[in-house]
Each structure stands twice: as structure tokens, then as C-alpha cells.
Amino acid sequence: xxxxxxxxxxxxxxxxxxxxxxxxxxxxxxxxxxxxxxxxxxxxxxxxxxxxxxxxxxxxxxxxxxxxxxxxxxxxxxxxxxxxxxxxxxxxxxxxxxxxxxxxxxxxxxxxxxxxxxxxxxxxxxxxxxxxxxxxxxxxxxxxxxxxxxxxxxxxxxxxxxxxxxxxxxxxxxxxxxxxxxxxxxxxxxxxxxxxxxxxxxxxxxxxxxxxxxxxxxxxxxxxxxxxxxxxxxxxxxxxxxxxxxxxxxxxxxxxxxxxxxxxxxxxxxxxxxxxxxxxxxxxxxxxxxxxxxxxxxxxxxxxxxxxxxxxxxxxxxxxxxxxxxxxxxxxxxxxxxxxxxxxxxxxxxxxxxxxxxxxxxxxxxxxxxxxxxxxxxxxxxxxxxxxxxxxxxxxxxxxxxxxxxxxxxxxxxxxxxxxxxxxxxxxxxxxxxxxxxxxxxxxxxxxxxxxxxxxxxxxxxxxxxxxxxxxxxxxxxxxxxxxxxxxxxxxxxxxxxxxxxxxxxxxxxxxxxxxxxxxxxxxxxxxxxxxxxxxxxxxxxxxxxxxxxxxxxxxxxxxxxxxxxxxxxxxxxxxxxxxxxxxxxxxxxxxxx
Numbered sequence: 001x002x003x004x005x006x007x008x009x010x011x012x013x014x015x016x017x018x019x020x021x022x023x024x025x026x027x028x029x030x031x032x033x034x035x036x037x038x039x040x041x042x043x044x045x046x047x048x049x050x051x052x053x054x055x056x057x058x059x060x061x062x063x064x065x066x067x068x069x070x071x072x073x074x075x076x077x078x079x080x081x082x083x084x085x086x087x088x089x090x091x092x093x094x095x096x097x098x099x100x101x102x103x104x105x106x107x108x109x110x111x112x113x114x115x116x117x118x119x120x121x122x123x124x125x126x127x128x129x130x131x132x133x134x135x136x137x138x139x140x141x142x143x144x145x146x147x148x149x150x151x152x153x154x155x156x157x158x159x160x161x162x163x164x165x166x167x168x169x170x171x172x173x174x175x176x177x178x179x180x181x182x183x184x185x186x187x188x189x190x191x192x193x194x195x196x197x198x199x200x201x202x203x204x205x206x207x208x209x210x211x212x213x214x215x216x217x218x219x220x221x222x223x224x225x226x227x228x229x230x231x232x233x234x235x236x237x238x239x240x241x242x243x244x245x246x247x248x249x250x251x252x253x254x255x256x257x258x259x260x261x262x263x264x265x266x267x268x269x270x271x272x273x274x275x276x277x278x279x280x281x282x283x284x285x286x287x288x289x290x291x292x293x294x295x296x297x298x299x300x301x302x303x304x305x306x307x308x309x310x311x312x313x314x315x316x317x318x319x320x321x322x323x324x325x326x327x328x329x330x331x332x333x334x335x336x337x338x339x340x341x342x343x344x345x346x347x348x349x350x351x352x353x354x355x356x357x358x359x360x361x362x363x364x365x366x367x368x369x370x371x372x373x374x375x376x377x378x379x380x381x382x383x384x385x386x387x388x389x390x391x392x393x394x395x396x397x398x399x400x401x402x403x404x405x406x407x408x409x410x411x412x413x414x415x416x417x418x419x420x421x422x423x424x425x426x427x428x429x430x431x432x433x434x435x436x437x438x439x440x441x442x443x444x445x446x447x448x449x450x451x452x453x454x455x456x457x458x459x460x461x462x463x464x465x466x467x468x469x470x471x472x473x474x475x476x477x478x479x480x481x482x483x484x485x486x487x488x489x490x491x492x493x494x495x496x497x498x499x500x501x502x503x504x505x506x507x508x509x510x511x512x513x514x515x516x517x518x519x520x521x522x523x524x525x526x527x528x529x530x531x532x533x534x535x536x537x538x539x540x541x542x543x544x545x546x547x548x549x550x551x552x553x554x555x556x557x558x559x560x561x562x563x564x565x566x567x568x569x570x571x572x573x574x575x576x577x578x579x580x581x582x583x584x585x586x587x588x589x590x591x592x593x594x
Contacts, residue, residue, distance in 0.1 A: 010327070013334050017115060018154060024107040025154060031100040032163035037170070038093045043304035045082035045089075051297030052078040108151030115147045119336050127343040128408045129368070134339070137220040142333045146212065149329035157323045164315040175302060181288070185281045192273050196266055211259065212332055214252035221245045281306050343410055349427040355419045355434050357384035357515045357546030359405065364414035366397075366404060374400050375569045378414070382562065384515075387547045389557025391581060392566030398550045401566070402518045405548070406435050418516075436509035440521040442501040449478050450485040452504055456512035464511060471540055472507035474500070510541055517547040519556075554582065 018025060051057035053075045059067070067077050123130075123139050131139075176183035225241040285299045294302070364378040375397045382388055390398045403409050404416060407423050416423045423431060436456070444452050453468055454460045460468075465485065469475045477500055481487040489495050496504070509517065519538070535556065551557040563581040565573040575581050 009338070010331055010334070013337070014150075014153065014330070017111065017150060020114070021107055021111060024103060025159065028100060028103050028107065028155065029159050029163060031096055031103070032159055033166060034096050035093065035100075035163075035167075038089055038096065039167075041085070042089050042093070043300075045086040046300055046304065047297040048078055048082040048085075050300055051295055053082065055295070055297065057295055057297065104155045108155050111151045111154065112148045115150050115333065116143055119143045119147060119333060122337055122339070126339050128403070129342050130339050134336075135220070138216050139336060141216045141219050142336055145215070146329040146333040149326040149333070152326040153323065153330060157319055157326060160315055161319050161323075164311075164319075167311075175306070181284055185277060185284065188277075196269050196273070211252060211255050212328055214248065214255060218245065218248040218252055221248050278303075278306055343407055343428070345428050346424055349430075350421075350425060352421075352426055352430045352434075355515055357434075358382065358417075358419050359516070359546060360415075360417045360420075361404075362415045362417070364404065364411045364416060366400060366409065366411045373569055375404075375411075378571050380564065380571065380574055382546060384419075384546055385544050386562055387542060387560045388549065389560035389563045389581075390548055390550045390566065391554065391557060391563060391585065392572070393585075396566040397569045398566055399520055401564075402437075402520065402548055402550065405516075406437065406518070407431055434514055435516050435518060436512045436514040437518045437520065438502070438505045438509055442498075442505035444489060444496070444501050444504055446488070448483075448486050448488055449481065449504065452489065453507045453511055456508040460511055465507075468507045468510035469504075471510045472503045473536065474503040474507050477503075506538060506541060515545055517542060517545050519547070519549045521550050521552050554578075 048059070048063070052059050059078060063081065066081060120143055123143070172183055172187065221241070221244050225245065282303065285294070285302060288294045289296055289299050359382040361378045361380050364375060365373065366375040367373045378401070390401060392398055400409070404411055405418075405423075407428065410424070418426070418431070418434065445455065449469075450462065450465050453465045457464075462485070466475065469478055469485075478484055478487075481489075547560075549557050549560060557563060558578055561576060563573075563575050563578065564571060565575070565581050565585060567585075572585075573581065
């Protein structure tokens with residue numbers, strides 16, 4: 001998967017994401033356009049006061065229609081008109097701002113919600129190889145922190161830049177109608193501002209790309225330290241983790257300061273250029289008043305318009321660098337959608353009910369990379385209902401073997417069948433319904449006990465949940481919890497012991513009632529007494545089911561019907577004799593316990 005979405009694909013994705021909200025985005029754009037004529041008219045009351053209240057110039061003809069015929073020449077009526085126009089235009093501008101803010105907030109949040117949902121849906125359905133390469137932390141950062149930039153691209157980038165361009169044209173036209181020389185002065189500065197903005201945006205792009213990578217790196221250190229806080233404390237490494245996090249964060253800070261410094265220089269140059277243009281326009285305007293070309297009120301009006309004329313240029317120039325930061329974030333987020341799953345479902349996959357549990361491997365080879373084989377030429381057949389122990393040294397391919405069986409990965413070559421059918425011929429959902437997996441480190445969620453057990457079957461009744469808990473010998477300790485089955489068990493189940501979490505996982509497997517069970521070293525992290533309790537809890541579960549037990553302690557596979565002995569990715573022996581299996585291992589695995 002690319003680090004960033006290819007630039008050519010970015011616009012296509014943006015159009016697709018914005019299509020459901022084109023009406024809202026159009027309304028936001030029209031509301032932003034409304035601000036331009038209101039801003040133009042806001043300077044008009046000042047001209048009326050200077051020329052028609054304080055001075056003796058006649059009221060412009062288009063304004064005379066707003067006053068009664070007898071009051072056209074009255075300075076008091078002109079003052080009333082100026083004040084009324086100011087209040088009315090301010091009210092309209094406030095209403096426009098309120099409506100625009102409300103619509104932008106709603107549309108922006110919906111855009112972010114849709115993109116986050118799409119990304120989360122996609123990465124959950126990617127295979128484990130994708131997750132292994134990308135890493136949980138990086139994906140979480142892209143979904144949670146990079147995805148929100150989608151709203152800024154449209155609502156704080158594209159819409160303001162387009163409306164500013166149109167506002168600039170409108171204000172330039174009005175200024176030219178009053179004094180074309182001043183309009184030329186304003187136009188002459190626009191190329192300078194655009195060149196400054198373009199140069200700044202290129203620097204911003206490179207800077208923000210680095211900042212985002214450092215953000216992900218710092219978040220990884222944070223996640224690792226906090227999720228492993230017991231290990232950190234046990235080894236007294238709080239200071240080391242502080243230093244690691246400080247170093248990553250400091251790198252990010254230095255990069256951010258460099259980008260900010262570049263932006264500050266750009267803003268200084270931009271404001272200096274605008275100030276220079278305004279000064280030249282003021283000098284020319286004074287000369288035109290002295291020569292009688294324009295009135296004093298016209299000069300004040302033009303200077304007000306000049307400030308507003310440069311504002312769209314300022315907006316466009318300043319948005320270019322900001323747009324680069326937002327674009328980098330969105331390209332990072334959308335890159336997740338370009339991940340292509342290696343595990344795909346056949347178009348003609350046949351539906352399957354519950355299988356019997358016959359498993360066969362035929363000349364299976366597998367490697368995570370082409371140069372490092374993990375499993376080589378694995379062949380065996382297991383009848384339904386057989387209890388299989390998978391033993392071997394660490395790194396011999398035991399877990400990989402069952403990962404292939406559940407199609408978390410596909411073999412590089414060879415075939416795996418379940419009830420005589422190639423695994424690829426099953427629909428993925430159908431296939432994985434046939435397995436219950438109990439891991440070495442049981443997975444429990446920050447939810448209630450009942451919700452954790454029913455995760456295997458969300459439609460299960462409370463009675464079914466309790467029955468599964470009793471079968472797993474978990475009911476007694478659950479009832480001793482503060483709210484029994486409705487007790488929330490904390491982040492990762494940290495309020496429960498390892499044995500209790502494991503029994504919840506066994507209860508979940510009872511509730512799923514799958515024909516094939518996989519135990520991936522289920523007792524290696526618990527003491528001997530807890531191991532004995534867990535083994536008793538599984539006795540009923542494994543009855544009449546095909547069961548694979550990956551074992552570190554040989555004691556857990558002593559009663560298995562068949563033992564598969566793996567060494568360095570090869571199947572060393574297939575035997576039903578425990579002593580033979582131990583001899584084949586040559587002492588590479590822990591000796592029996594108890």
C-alpha cells in the first residue's frame with residue numbers, strides 16, 4: 001500500500017466523496033458569495049455621511065429612490081438613511097454568517113463521518129498481511145486524525161478560494177468604475193501575491209508530509225508504552241519511555257517550527273506587499289481628489305474597497321499553503337482505500353452449512369516474504385472429531401499453520417481442504433463460522449461480561465449466555481462481580497485475572513458452537529492450577545469436535561489423538577504416541593509439567 005494516495009487519483013476520490021453533499025456545498029458557496037455584495041455596500045454609508053451629510057454633494061440617484069421626494073436634499077434624512085443602511089446590512093451579514101457557519105459545521109462533520117466509516121469498513125475487511133505491514137497505530141492515526149482534513153479541503157479551502165476569486169472580480173469592477181487607475185494598481189500586485197503563495201505552498205507540502213510521519217511515530221511510542229504499562233513498570237523503564245516519547249515529539253516540534261517559520265515569512269512578505277499597494281493607491285487617490293477627478297467620499301469608498309479587494313487575494317494566497325497540509329492528510333487517509341486484499345472470495349463461492357471437520361493439507365508451502373519460507377511441504381489429513389496437538393520450538397510455524405486453516409493467509413502453494421472442499425471455494429464468512437479460536441492472550445472488550453460472551457453470537461439470549469458460561473466454569477466468578485453479567489470489565493478486561501479472561505473466551509467458543517476448535521497456546525501464560533481449571537473447562541467443549549491445540553506445555557497435548565511435530569517449518573513427525581513426539585522434538589520444547 002502506498003504511503004500517500006497517488007496525486008492523480010486524489011481528485012477522483014474527492015469528487016466521489018463530495019457528490020452526496022453537492023447541494024449543501026453549493027449552498028455554502030452561494031452564502032459565501034452573498035458576503036461580497038454586502039461587504040461592498042457596507043462602505044456606502046460612510047460615503048453618504050462624508051459627501052451628503054458633512055459635505056454638499058448631491059445624493060447618488062440610485063439612493064434617492066430610498067427617500068421621500070421632499071427629503072432628498074435633507075442632511076438629516078441622508079444621515080438617517082446611512083444609519084439605517086448600516087444597521088440593516090450588519091444584520092444581513094450576521095444572518096449570512098450564522099447560516100453559513102451552521103451549514104458548514106453540519107456538512108463538514110458528515111463528510112468526516114462518511115470518510116472515517118468508509119476507511120474503518122475497508123481496513124477491517126483487509127487481510128492480516130495488510131495489517132501486519134501497515135500497523136494498527138498508523139491506521140488508527142490516519143482514520144482518526146488525517147480523515148478530518150476532508151472537510152477543510154472543501155469548506156475552508158475550495159469554497160473560500162473560489163468565492164474569493166469571484167469577490168475579487170466584483171470588487172475590481174466596482175473600483176474600476178470609480179477610478180480605473182487605482183484598479184490597475186490593485187491588479188498589478190496580484191501576480192506577486194500568487195507567486196508568493198505558490199512558493200510557500202511547495203515548502204508547506206514537504207514540511208507537512210514529514211510532520212504527519214513524525215506524528216504517527218510519536219503516537220506509536222505513546223500507544224506501546226501505555227498498553228504495556230505493567231511491563232514498563234516491572235522493569236523500571238518509565239524514564240526510557242519518557243525519553244523515547246520526548247525525542248519523537250521534539251523532532252515533530254522542530255519540523256513544525258520550520259514550517260511555521262516559513263509560513264510567517266510568507267505572511268510578512270504578503271502583508272508588506274499589500275501595504276505597499278495600499279500606500280501607492282492612497283497617494284494616487286489624494287492626487288485625484290485634488291484634481292477634482294473624484295470626491296473625498298469616493299476616495300474613502302475606494303480605500304475601503306481596496307482593503308476588501310486585497311482580502312480575497314490574501315485569502316487565496318494564504319489558503320494555498322494550508323491546502324497543502326490538508327491535502328497531505330487526506331492523501332494519507334485515502335491511501336488506506338488503495339490497499340488490495342490478498343485474501344479474496346471466489347465469485348462462485350458456494351454457501352455451506354455446518355461442516356463435519358475433516359481437514360487436509362497437501363504439499364502446503366508458505367512464506368511472509370518470498371525469501372523466507374515459514375512452512376515447507378506440509379501434508380497431513382485429519383478425520384472429523386480428532387484432537388490434534390501441534391508442537392514444536394518457537395518459530396517453527398505452529399501458529400502459521402492454523403492461520404492458514406482459517407484463511408487469515410493463503411498458502412504460497414499447495415492446497416488445504418475442509419470436508420474435501422478447497423478452502424478457497426468457501427465464502428469467507430461461511431468458512432470462519434466453522435471455527436472457534438481461543439488465543440494465548442484472550443481478547444476481551446471494554447464491555448459487559450454478557451456482551452463479551454455473546455460477541456460470538458450477538459442474537460443469543462441471556463439464558464444461552466449463562467449456559468455457555470456455566471459450561472466454561474465461568475458462571476461462579478461472574479456472579480461474584482458487582483453487577484454479575486452486566487459488569488463492565490474495563491479496557492482489555494484488566495479487572496479480571498488471566499484465567500478468568502480465558503474462561504470468558506472459552507464461554508464465547510461454547511456459545512458459537514463451531515465444529516472446529518483452535519487453541520493457540522491457551523494455558524502458556526497462566527499458572528499450573530489455573531491451567532488445570534482451564535483444561536477441565538475445555539473437556540466438554542472439545543467433545544466430538546475437530547480440535548487443534550498449539551502447545552508450549554506438553555502437558556496440554558498429552559491426551560490428543562494425533563501429534564504434529566514441527567521443526568523449522570517442516571513437519572517432522574505425525575504420531576499418536578506421546579513419547580515418540582517428545583523424542584522427535586529432541587528437548588526443543590519445554591518438558592511436561594505435573
